[in-house]
Amino acid sequence: MFDARPVDTDYVRHRAAQFRAQVARRLDGSLTEDEFRPLRLMNGVYLQLHAYMLRVAIPYGTISPDQMRMLAHLAQHYDKGYGHWTTRQNIQFNWPKLVDIPDMLDLLASVGMHAIQTSGNTIRNVTTDAFAGAAVDEVADPRPYAELLRSWSTDHAEFQFLPRKFKIAISGGAKDRAIVAAHDIGLRLVTRDGQTGFEVWIGGGLGRTPLLGQVVRDFLPEEDLLPYVEAIIATYNLSGRRDNKYKARIKITVSERGLDVMRAEIEDEFARRRRDFHGADREALAVFRDRFAPPSFRNAPEGDYEAERAKSAGFRSWTDTNLHPHRVDGYASVIVTFKAPGATPGDASAEQMRLLANLAERYGHADLRVSHDQNVVLPHVHKSDLPALYAALRDAGLATANAGLTSDIVACPGMDYCTLATARSIPIAQEIAEHFREQGLEDEIGKLNIRISGCINACGHHHLGHIGILGLDRAGVENYQITLGGDGYDIPAIGQRAGAGFPAEEVVPAIDRLLRAYLEIREDVSERFIDAYRRLGPAPFKAALYPEAAHA
Amino acid sequence: MSKAFTPSAAKPGVITANDLREGHNVWMCEDGWTDDPAEATLFEDEAIAELALLKAIGQANLVVGPYIVEARRGPDGPEPTHFREAFRQRGPSNYFHGIQARKSANPQQANPQQSEPAHV
Numbered sequence: 001m002f003d004a005r006p007v008d009t010d011y012v013r014h015r016a017a018q019f020r021a022q023v024a025r026r027l028d029g030s031l032t033e034d035e036f037r038p039l040r041l042m043n044g045v046y047l048q049l050h051a052y053m054l055r056v057a058i059p060y061g062t063i064s065p066d067q068m069r070m071l072a073h074l075a076q077h078y079d080k081g082y083g084h085w086t087t088r089q090n091i092q093f094n095w096p097k098l099v100d101i102p103d104m105l106d107l108l109a110s111v112g113m114h115a116i117q118t119s120g121n122t123i124r125n126v127t128t129d130a131f132a133g134a135a136v137d138e139v140a141d142p143r144p145y146a147e148l149l150r151s152w153s154t155d156h157a158e159f160q161f162l163p164r165k166f167k168i169a170i171s172g173g174a175k176d177r178a179i180v181a182a183h184d185i186g187l188r189l190v191t192r193d194g195q196t197g198f199e200v201w202i203g204g205g206l207g208r209t210p211l212l213g214q215v216v217r218d219f220l221p222e223e224d225l226l227p228y229v230e231a232i233i234a235t236y237n238l239s240g241r242r243d244n245k246y247k248a249r250i251k252i253t254v255s256e257r258g259l260d261v262m263r264a265e266i267e268d269e270f271a272r273r274r275r276d277f278h279g280a281d282r283e284a285l286a287v288f289r290d291r292f293a294p295p296s297f298r299n300a301p302e303g304d305y306e307a308e309r310a311k312s313a314g315f316r317s318w319t320d321t322n323l324h325p326h327r328v329d330g331y332a333s334v335i336v337t338f339k340a341p342g343a344t345p346g347d348a349s350a351e352q353m354r355l356l357a358n359l360a361e362r363y364g365h366a367d368l369r370v371s372h373d374q375n376v377v378l379p380h381v382h383k384s385d386l387p388a389l390y391a392a393l394r395d396a397g398l399a400t401a402n403a404g405l406t407s408d409i410v411a412c413p414g415m416d417y418c419t420l421a422t423a424r425s426i427p428i429a430q431e432i433a434e435h436f437r438e439q440g441l442e443d444e445i446g447k448l449n450i451r452i453s454g455c456i457n458a459c460g461h462h463h464l465g466h467i468g469i470l471g472l473d474r475a476g477v478e479n480y481q482i483t484l485g486g487d488g489y490d491i492p493a494i495g496q497r498a499g500a501g502f503p504a505e506e507v508v509p510a511i512d513r514l515l516r517a518y519l520e521i522r523e524d525v526s527e528r529f530i531d532a533y534r535r536l537g538p539a540p541f542k543a544a545l546y547p548e549a550a551h552a
Numbered sequence: 553m554s555k556a557f558t559p560s561a562a563k564p565g566v567i568t569a570n571d572l573r574e575g576h577n578v579w580m581c582e583d584g585w586t587d588d589p590a591e592a593t594l595f596e597d598e599a600i601a602e603l604a605l606l607k608a609i610g611q612a613n614l615v616v617g618p619y620i621v622e623a624r625r626g627p628d629g630p631e632p633t634h635f636r637e638a639f640r641q642r643g644p645s646n647y648f649h650g651i652q653a654r655k656s657a658n659p660q661q662a663n664p665q666q667s668e669p670a671h672v
Contacts, residue, residue: 027572029613047616047617049639050575050577050651051650080647095575096575097574098572098573098574415639427645473636476633477635478635
């Protein structure tokens with residue numbers, strides 16, 4: 001089992017104590033709000049539509065049962081009983097009082113957690129595949145490298161004032177499950193001539209200017225990871241625009257200056273910086289490798305697993321959809337979706353968090369992952385334990401068999417919480433999920449990725465949804481644009497806008513027409529929505545969305 | 553954020569902010585700040601509103617981010633004209649939290665139709 005307290009606890013406690021003193025100065029009038037705002041943002045504290053919000057880092061989504069219990073404690077005692085998994089594998093608390101946040105940070109520090117670099121123009125949480133260390137197609141476990149990047153980037157003196165925020169994703173599988181093409185830096189573990197290394201992507205990002213990343217280095221030996229990443233960010237730090245925050249991300253720098261120009265500068269910088277790395281990073285990596293050593297897997301028969309599948313339709317359905325293949329015989333990775341029809345995507349109650357902590361200890365080698373599609377994964381479960389695990393999850397309303405299906409919707413908090421939002425996301429997600437469950441169409445539709453954002457900043461990654469929904473304010477009324485053909489995984493693609501937006505009450509009927517048209521025109525059940533879209537192009541799908549235009 | 557708004561008799565406005573210590577939404581009223589938007593002072597004069605906004609900015613020990621936003625005169629007090637302010641005055645739509653729950657905690661303003669939903 002990995003050691004879940006990677007952070008120097010004394011240092012995190014010191015940071016929490018500093019923040020307590022700054023809050024006291026704000027309350028006694030020594031600091032104005034303008035002076036205090038950057039200090040609170042450096043500690044993950046935002047002011048949102050109804051209240052303060054605290055974003056807590058979950059490095060690469062990996063969390064221990066003790067840490068999960070602490071999140072439950074915070075949800076129960078300092079919030080309104082729940083927290084929200086974000087699309088960057090973090091958690092947000094929606095209702096903390098400013099006066100309580102120093103206590104919350106102290107409690108987080110006691111389990112090695114914090115909110116450092118969850119905001120601001122810094123290197124944010126390094127994200128990865130929720131199945132890291134478990135997936136059958138894995139080239140190498142990305143977590144030791146993610147931890148190397150995390151520890152190197154935390155309070156990196158040179159990179160505390162970048163032109164804009166900076167997001168790194170790292171994927172270890174033969175299939176990308178970390179959306180590397182939509183990150184400022186995307187890293188894919190690959191092997192060449194028996195050597196492990198990275199395919200390095202730069203310049204991806206969504207938001208108001210969605211761009212897919214490009215490969216800046218097709219093979220970087222793994223020992224050069226830190227000097228090369230440092231060279232990329234140093235180059236961007238000097239050439240990234242600072243005159244306009246909407247043009248300050250590295251995606252704009254790469255697109256305006258050109259990949260070749262950037263590559264040449266990065267390689268020059270890399271040659272210089274590499275000399276300054278004397279092996280400490282290699283020693284650290286060796287320590288991290290030990291920390292992420294695999295658990296002691298059981299070599300045992302699968303028990304009642306197949307018998308239970310034959311007997312129970314519910315269990316069979318859940319195991320068909322919510323398991324991911326494991327590299328060890330007899331094991332599976334379990335996806336616990338927080339997407340029950342009617343639920344808020346990604347919201348977890350304190351009771352659910354505690355249950356997951358207990359179940360991870362009992363059945364999952366004490367390992368938990370928060371996935372970027374706002375679910376929780378138990379990466380290592382022996383198949384003989386699946387019937388008992390399923391029963392416990394089902395009793396808590398956490399066994400919805402919908403991973404990767406229509407109702408497994410990714411949605412940002414939208415205007416129900418967020419001060420930047422232009423429309424709500426959550427009710428649209430709830431209505432779509434409920435509608436297709438009621439219609440009984442979800443299994444027939446099969447694999448489908450719907451993503452919803454409540455503004456153009458695109459926290460719901462709507463551009464990457466097979467169906468994307470973007471909420472806007474059109475003359476004082478919520479209005480929703482639909483994009484089609486996005487994909488964050490197999491063949492990265494930015495979804496294209498289908499046409500005019502829909503009022504809120506017309507979104508579900510529009511998606512219903514769209515998916516019924518898909519069922520009519522697909523070749524067979526194995527052809528997913530995105531496959532049919534790629535084969536046929538947008539025309540038949542636009543015709544379903546806009547029947548009047550098609551008949552005009 | 554809303555754009556700067558200038559109130560007039562035809563388009564009045566209210567001043568709103570967040571409580572510094574707790575974060576909840578508040579509105580400027582006759583004797584300070586209230587968490588009941590119906591009690592908010594409705595400003596119909598640009599100069600008086602701007603003076604009041606300066607006063608609000610001067611109360612940084614109580615509130616964060618005060619701004620003037622359009623409102624209309626309703627039977628029970630000022631009402632929002634835009635859905636964003638309507639959400640601020642009510643709370644999120646997925647749970648019975650926020651201002652709507654604060655109001656129901658006060659029996660005189662309670663709505664018996666609404667109750668706290670269980671988290672699923």
